[in-house]
Amino acid sequence: xxxxxxxxxxxxxxxxxxxxxxxxxxxxxxxxxxxxxxxxxxxxxxxxxxxxxxxxxxxxxxxxxxxxxxxxxxxxxxxxxxxxxxxxxxxxxxxxxxxxxxxxxxxxxxxxxxxxxxxxxxxxxxxxxxxxxxxxxxxxxxxxxxxxxxxxxxxxxxxxxxxxxxxxxxxxxxxxxxxxxxxxxxxxxxxxxxxxxxxxxxxxxxxxxxxxxxxxxxxxxxxxx
Numbered sequence: 001x002x003x004x005x006x007x008x009x010x011x012x013x014x015x016x017x018x019x020x021x022x023x024x025x026x027x028x029x030x031x032x033x034x035x036x037x038x039x040x041x042x043x044x045x046x047x048x049x050x051x052x053x054x055x056x057x058x059x060x061x062x063x064x065x066x067x068x069x070x071x072x073x074x075x076x077x078x079x080x081x082x083x084x085x086x087x088x089x090x091x092x093x094x095x096x097x098x099x100x101x102x103x104x105x106x107x108x109x110x111x112x113x114x115x116x117x118x119x120x121x122x123x124x125x126x127x128x129x130x131x132x133x134x135x136x137x138x139x140x141x142x143x144x145x146x147x148x149x150x151x152x153x154x155x156x157x158x159x160x161x162x163x164x165x166x167x168x169x170x171x172x173x174x175x176x177x178x179x180x181x182x183x184x185x186x187x188x189x190x191x192x193x194x195x196x197x198x199x200x201x202x203x204x205x206x207x208x209x210x211x212x213x214x215x216x217x218x219x220x221x222x223x224x225x
Contacts, residue, residue, distance in 0.1 A: 003030075004028055004029075004030060004050050004051070004120070005030045005032070005047050005048060005049045005050050005051075006023055006028055006030065006031050006032070006049065006050065006051045006052070006053065006116075007032050007033075007034065007040065007043060007044070007047075007049045007051070007052045007053070007077075008020065008023075008031065008032070008033045008034070008052075008053045008054075009033075009034050009035075009040050009052065009053070009054040009055060009058060009064055009067060010033070010035065010053070010054070010055045010058070010082070011035040011036065011055065011058045011059045012055070015055070015082070015105070016033055016035075019053055019082075019112075020033065022109050022112050022113075023112075023116075025109070026112075026113055026116060028116075030047070032047065032049070035058065035059065036058055036059055036060040036062075037058075037060055037061065037062035037066070037067045037070065038060070040067050040071060041067075041070060041071060044071045044074055045074070045145075045162055045165045045166070045183065046145060046165070047144070047145070048075060048142045048144075048145070048169075049071075049077045050077055050078065050119070050120075050123070051077060051078045051079075051080065051100075051116060051119050051120075052068065052071070052077055052078070052079050052080070053080045053082060053112075054067065054068055054079060054080070054081055054082065055081075055082050055083065056081055056082070056083040056090055056093065056094060057083070063093075064081065065081075065093050065094055065096055065097060068097050068099075069096070069097060072097070073170075073179070074165075074166070074169040074170070075142070075169040076123075078099075078100045078119035078122065078123055079097065079098070079099040079100060080099065080100050080101045080102075080103060080112075080115050080116075080119070081094050081099055081101070081102045081103065082103045082105065082107065083102070083103070083104065083105070084104070084105045085104075086102075086104055100115055100118055100119050100122070101114075101115040101118070103115070137149050137150050137208060138206075138208060138209055139151075140164065140168045142168060142169070145161060145164070145165050147164055159184050159198070160202070162183050162184055163180075163184060163198075163202065166179070166180065166183060167209070167211070167221045168221070170221055171221050171222070172220070172221070172222065173220075173221070174214060174217065174218050174219070174220050175218045175219050175220070175221060176217065176218040177195065177216075177217065177218045177219075179218075180195070180218065180219070181195065184198070199211075199213070199219070210222060
């Protein structure tokens, strides 16, 4: 399972380490951990995850379910929820999103193994190379967030890498300015001229990877050129 990327969202260190060890025994190599929404979102921009094991209750403004919703704004992935309770309130909360399974603590190793296998089978994760061809010259590795032109890797700045991660994970979907601003200029008040200049430079440097600008709303990345 060297190509399988798994994200664990859990703010209890002991539980998190236990999940890491279980996944390692199953042969999963690429395991990433986060304890809150901000960490999870940052990792999701750097790597395309196949499976997310998420606690329902985590510290911070966003809980596990709300974090899943946020990350699915970038791309799709399978979700396995982990919780200490199965009360009606918690079950109603997790029912707000699609998920593969719901694990109650204490969980067994074979339960996680089964749910991971179901996720791989359902979504054909290991059969997907993850390389998206968007024009005659360009292609994008959705798992490694690498942009190619004519088969050669293009060196990107940090903002360009974040931009293209959002761009290719939202093809033919309107990407609102507030999300773009939050990711590219975190905790900064972004002026329209700053954003406009950045988008102009993107168009100049990467001809063919165009997008529509929807005034006062956002941008629309286009898949077909």
